[in-house]
Amino acid sequence: MNEIIYQSIKTKELTLDRREAANRLRVPRDFDMSVADEYKTQLESVIDCKMAAARVPVERFGDKMLMGEIETDSKDLERCLGDSREVFIFAVTLGSSVDRLLLKYSRISPAGAFMADAVANAYAEAAADRVQEILDGIEKTKNRFSPGYGDLPLEIQPKILEAVNAGKLLGVTLTDSLLMKPQKTITAVAGINRE
16 A cells, blocks of 8 residues: 555645636636635635545556556546656545535525635635645646546546545545545646656
């Protein structure tokens, strides 16, 4: 079993990217963020961000790649990793309290639910960015790549979650359709730069 890097991330360590929030809200990048302040404040009060990561070797066999116990033939991931011989596999979640808050908004206001969900998605991206900063403090990493992008299938989610012990450490589970609970959870692979 690989050594797991686990830690809580304080909400104040998450830098909400205005461009990401604008993209999620489907508004111009120079929009007035104050329209989302109520949702931002409510989310900040319930975020319980945690991350878990594992450093694993990468082996290549023809068209296949093995990252620890995770096998894939994703060409897009292969390009992203380049010549990396090791990767960090990680999961980060905003926690189940965020799901409960989003459910509350969905019951009282469709517009509020949309705004809160968009801001929560932007915070999830901020959490993944923070994880990458933490990992960069250990070893410099390349851009992260997540299941569901390009040709990297969601079907590897169970192996990623297992590799970082996300069920026990983060409380993350998968539905039958491979969606993660809590919803605002991101998994990714980040190649480690060779010296």
